[in-house]
Amino acid sequence: MLINLHIKNIALIEEADIDFYEGLNILTGETGAGKSILIGSMNLALGEKIPREMIRDEAEPALVELVFQVDDRSVLKQLERLEVEVEEGCVILSRRISGGRGIAKINGETVPLAKLRSIAQLLINIHGQHEHEVLLHKKKHLSILDDFATGDFGNLKLELADCYKQYKKAKKKLEDFSLDEEGRKRQLSFLEYEIAEITNAGLLEGEDEELETAYKKMLNSKKLMDAVSIAYECTSGASNNASEQIARAIKELSFVQDYDEELKTICNQLGEVSNLLNDFNYTLRDYQGELAFSEQDFYETEKRLDEINHLKSKYGDSYKMIMESLATKKEQADKLRNYELEKDAAVQELDDITATLHDNCNRVSELRKQKASEFETKMIEALCDLNFLDVRFKVEFEKLDYYTQEGFDQIEFMIATNPGEELKPLAKIASGGELSRIMLAIKQLLAGVERPLTLIFDEIDTGISGRTAQMVSEKLKQIAKTHQVICITHLPQIASRADAHFLIEKQIKNANTLTQITPLSEEESVMELARMLGGAKITDTVISNAREMKALAK
Structure with a gap:
């Protein structure tokens, strides 16, 4: 259940913090007070x-935060599967908006927007002002029934x-066998090449890396030769080279080292330097010998590199990728050599999967029709409760001549709202107010099976009044016995049934118009009902009527 909504810098709302409760939470207010902003804020989160x-002008960043209390075992398991930790029984969904960009978080951890949406679907369902219009599209009817x-x-x-996934894969596999004999031979010849x-x-x-190293050395051999020769002359080759100078220094120090122990240490250190320099000279001389190569060596190395780079450009940027390409081409060639056998096997595979798919579609369709019969009965009961006095409701089935992942059923909800009328599609018979009530009936039926335990209705009462409004209020109260319901309404019949009542109103603050959301006490709720009943002039009689309405609704 949604226990707290925090909004900051959204449209006319500077900052609001609302605690919601179990049962029926009602939000009312004058037209234009900002009720739609509240739903819009939730949708952002x-x-x-x-x-x-x-986003308010010069008021960034904006923030919307929803805090849910979660104790339903099924929801907890799904959250665990989605790697969402429930801390102290709560899940916090938030969206921070700055510079036109949003950052989504779950329990303070930044997450992709797709994950936020998937988690939200487990926790809350919002029926927007125009959601009932989905009933006009029969493609949506199947998902409602399911x-x-x-x-x-x-x-x-x-x-x-x-x-169905296997069927699509097998169908695609068979479609690949579209070559004639000439095309098969042509492709096989190219693959063999x-x-x-x-x-x-x-x-x-690793051959390419070794060749690249050798080629680079050959290409810069003159520079290397010159540098190595100069270095060798400095350390060993020329007169007065480093080796000779160090040897002379050691000789001079050795004559006097017995006079001072510290000098012996210094002389030994210089001896180590001499040994290191001798090793260096041997290594440098060997390296100098390795630099020698023939033009033929250079040509062969360059030619081999060109060959390898040519293969890389065609088959992959590395030895591993080229070998993978080779394995794929061998597999494709084998398939072409056994083309007819492979094709026959693909045909058989598709036939087998199609038979299994058809059987699955039949089983789904049969059970779907059983559920449709139950759905029809319960819909008629729910619609009668919503002041459809003599209503008939039918789920009409049509069998498609192709398969989908939903099966081969196409359905449409049919309704007759008056005696003697023929059943007709919802789009041809239902007004806006009727569609709202039909959607409410559907929501009631789905509430028994839907996991989101928080349902939000944004002006579900559009186009209704009088006795119908009274019956809609009773239906909302009934749903609120098993689900947390948050409802924005302009009808006193619905508002009177509130377990928690909130007033949304505009206020002027520092020459700015802001929306304020205030929880109402029992007496304040009565006065708000009186306003809804009486308009601008609220008399004692209107207040008395509001108080009576509130009492009768309990």
């Missing part, structure tokens, strides 16, 4: 795009989805 108008179907149906759909080109090169792992 749940990963929606950032509308520029939501959300209602629980138990074995979920496992069947997982099997179906996995089988490439295989021979790589194989005949006789590549060795």
Whole structure:
């Protein structure tokens, strides 16, 4: 359940901190007070795009933070699977917006937006002002019915989805067998040429690096020779070289070293230097000998490097990649040599998977139709509770002539709201107010199976009044017995049933218009109901009616 909402620098809200409670949380206020900003802020924290108008001028950064209390075992397991730690029974979702860019966090840890959205779906469901319009698109009806179907149906759909992936893979594999004989021979000939080109090169792992080193040395041999010769002359070759000078110094010191123990140490150190220099001279002389090479050596090295670089440009930037390319080409060549056998095997594989897929689709369809019958019955009951007095509701099935990961069913919700009317698609018969009530009925049915235990309704009461409004309020109260419900409404019939009532209003602060959200006491809630009932003029009679409405709603 959502226990706290913190908003800072969003549209007209400078800063707000709201504690929500179990049951039915109602938010009311004058038109234009900023009720939609509240829902927009929540949507931001749940990963929606950032509308520029939501960010206050010169007030960045903005912040929205939702704190959820989580004790449902199923949700806890899913959170654990998604590697989300629940600290002291709470999960905190937040979005910080600065410079038009948002940073999403879960429990203070920065996460990708996609992960924030996936976690949010487990915790909360928002019914926006226009969400009922999805009912006008029959493509959405299948997902609604499938959300209602629980138990074995979920496992069947997982099997179906996995089988459909295999079917698509097998279908793609067969589509690759589209060559005629001439094309097959042409491709095989080209592959055999490439295989021979790589194989005949006789590549060795690490060979290219060794050749690059040798080639670089050969290419700069004159510079190396000159430098080495000068160095050798300085240390050993020329008269008065370093070796001779050190030997002379050792000789002079050896005559007097017996007079001072410290001098013996110095003389020994110089002897070590002499030994090191002699070793250096031997090493330098050997290196000088290695620098000698023939033009033929240079030519062979350059030629081999060109050959290897040519293969790299065609088959991969390294020995490993070239070998992987060779293995792939050998596999492709074998496939072309046994083309008809491979094709027959692919046909058989697709036939087998198609048969399995068809069986899975049948099983899903049969169970879906059973669930549809249950859905129809419960929808009619729920709609009657929402003042559809003589309503008929039907899930119409159509079998597609192709497969999808959902099966081969296409469905559409059909309804007749008056006696004697034919069943018609929702898009052709339902008004805005009727669609809102139909969606509320669906939400009630799904509430019994949906995991998000927090449901938010943004003006679900659009287009209704009177007795219908009363029945909608009863339905919301019923849902609130098992779920936390947060509802923005302009109808007193709904507001009167609040377990917690909040007022959203505009205030002037330092010549700026700001939105304020205030929790109401029992008496303040009565006065807000009176305002909703009586408008600008609130009389004692209106207040009395509001108090009675509040009492009757309990």
